[in-house]
Amino acid sequence: MKIYQLQLKCFKLDEMKRFYTEDLDMELISDAETYFAVRAGTTKLIFELDNHTPYYHVCFRTNSEYYDKMYEKLAERKLLLPDEDGQYSMFWQGKQAYFHDPDGNILEMLERPFHWGDNRPKSSWYDVGEIGLPVPSVKEMQNLLFPKVSDDQKEESETFAFYGDKQGVFVIVRDGRNWYPTDRSATIHPITAIVSGVQSERFNHPDLPYTIIVRKEWNESVPAVQFRMARPTNQIDKIIEFYRNGIGLEQIGEFRRHEGYDGVMFGLPNNSYHLEFTQSEEKLELPIPTKDHLLVFYLPNQFELERMVHRLSAMGYGEVTPENPYWGRGGVTIEDPDGWRIVLMNSVGI
Numbered sequence: 063m064k065i066y067q068l069q070l071k072c073f074k075l076d077e078m079k080r081f082y083t084e085d086l087d088m089e090l091i092s093d094a095e096t097y098f099a100v101r102a103g104t105t106k107l108i109f110e111l112d113n114h115t116p117y118y119h120v121c122f123r124t125n126s127e128y129y130d131k132m133y134e135k136l137a138e139r140k141l142l143l144p145d146e147d148g149q150y151s152m153f154w155q156g157k158q159a160y161f162h163d164p165d166g167n168i169l170e171m172l173e174r175p176f177h178w179g180d181n182r183p184k185s186s187w188y189d190v191g192e193i194g195l196p197v198p199s200v201k202e203m204q205n206l207l208f209p210k211v212s213d214d215q216k217e218e219s220e221t222f223a224f225y226g227d228k229q230g231v232f233v234i235v236r237d238g239r240n241w242y243p244t245d246r247s248a249t250i251h252p253i254t255a256i257v258s259g260v261q262s263e264r265f266n267h268p269d270l271p272y273t274i275i276v277r278k279e280w281n282e283s284v285p286a287v288q289f290r291m292a293r294p295t296n297q298i299d300k301i302i303e304f305y306r307n308g309i310g311l312e313q314i315g316e317f318r319r320h321e322g323y324d325g326v327m328f329g330l331p332n333n334s335y336h337l338e339f340t341q342s343e344e345k346l347e348l349p350i351p352t353k354d355h356l357l358v359f360y361l362p363n364q365f366e367l368e369r370m371v372h373r374l375s376a377m378g379y380g381e382v383t384p385e386n387p388y389w390g391r392g393g394v395t396i397e398d399p400d401g402w403r404i405v406l407m408n409s410v411g412i
Contacts (some may be wrong), residue, residue: 063211063226065105065190066277066287068120069254071112077164078109085139086122086132088187105190116251119194119233119241121170124187129157129173131185136161143168145243160243168194168241177229191230193255195272196237196248203234206267210276211259230257258287262334277334289335290327293402294348298341300399302326305337308374309359309404350401353385357404358393360411367394367406 072078079098082088091106092099099108102122124132133151136142136159142150143160152158156173163169176188197203200223204213207225215231217223221239225232232255238247252271259276266273277287295301305311311328314336318324325340327333337357361367371381371394384395384405393407 063230063232064258065193065230065255066258067106067108067254067256068190068193069108069110070118070120071114071116071252072109072165073112073115074164075109075111081164082107082109085135085141086187103187103189107190115165116167117165117246117249118167118251118253119170119192119248120167120190121172121192121233122187123172123174123189123191125176126157126173128185128187129159129171132171133157133159143243168244168246189230192224192233193253194233194235194241194248195253196235196239196250197270198237200234200236203232206265207232207274210263210265210274211257262287262332288333290338291336292338292340293400294346295339295341295400296345296348297399298324298326298339301339303377304374304379304398305339308370308377308379310370310373311337348400351403353403355402356389356395357402358389358407359404360407360409362408362410364408367408370406371396 075096075098079090079093082100083090088100088102088107090098091101092108096111097109099106101107103124107120133142137150141161143162144150145152150159154172158170158172160168160170170192172191174188174191195203200220204223204225207213211225211232212227213225214227215224217225221236223234225234235241235248237250240246241248250270254273254275256275256277258279260278262276262278264273264275279285279287302313305328306313312331313326314329314333315327316325322343323340325338328337330336361370374396375381379396379398381394382397382403384390384393384403389395389405389407392409393405395403395405397403
């Protein structure tokens with residue numbers, strides 16, 4: 063289970079940002095008034111401002127050289143936490159140390175092997191290898207996760223269990239159990255985690271503020287988990303009307319005035335594959351599409367196809383003659399507001 067992204071709450075936003083970027087040397091990749099995001103190797107870590115101080119456990123993995131560098135840095139700043147024997151440097155399948163961030167979260171760093179091919183970074187974090195999930199019932203959480211995320215650990219305990227594999231784990235603990243190596247009890251706070259899995263799906267815990275989004279990677283040569291086709295426009299409102307109301311695509315996201323751009327995303331049919339349109343504050347000189355630039359929808363049901371054609375016609379978008387006669391045999395070609403063509407094809411596809 064690769065942990066691609068974690069979205070957590072924080073109270074001391076500015077102090078937390080300085081800590082993660084300056085003390086932990088993580089790259090700042092996004093910054094706003096109410097949140098910031100850093101990159102911990104392959105994991106994106108997002109902290110959102112909250113009115114209360116949360117309490118999380120997060121584990122970062124790296125190599126031996128970078129571990130030693132960060133250990134010295136954290137020791138100089140007196141941020142390391144001792145174990146029950148008063149030791150700050152520990153060993154569990156590799157070097158291990160614990161420390162606090164400004165919000166008081168229990169952070170851990172581990173020396174571990176690199177699992178992502180031959181391009182091993184010489185000096186950086188690898189990823190987030192663990193995220194703590196306090197729950198009322200460990201077994202119940204394992205059962206809820208089991209159909210969605212694979213588990214190689216197969217641990218059975220009423221108070222503690224690693225759930226996942228060597229690439230990453232959820233540390234499931236009964237709330238109230240102390241986070242090692244402290245005497246402070248684990249408590250429940252909002253977490254959104256995006257992880258790898260056998261199939262793409264979204265899981266919202268029925269009672270707890272946990273959201274687990276599972277993304278399936280395509281294959282080893284192209285380990286993508288999402289695909290987007292993006293296109294600029296100067297008339298985004300007409301485009302939204304055409305694709306949302308006319309075609310019937312689901313609008314899965316939008317943004318306004320983001321660094322000079324407005325945008326909208328439509329699922330094809332969901333956020334694993336989607337179509338984005340953007341409009342800048344400055345009107346662009348857009349390229350003229352050829353008549354063979356096509357977006358093809360394969361619709362097995364002829365009656366549903368005809369219903370879509372009628373809906374688009376009523377909006378003022380009638381059928382045009384395709385450049386390639388193939389698309390006229392069972393298909394209907396229509397131009398969108400920018401002159402780009404879509405084909406509604408009465409076929410099951412390849």
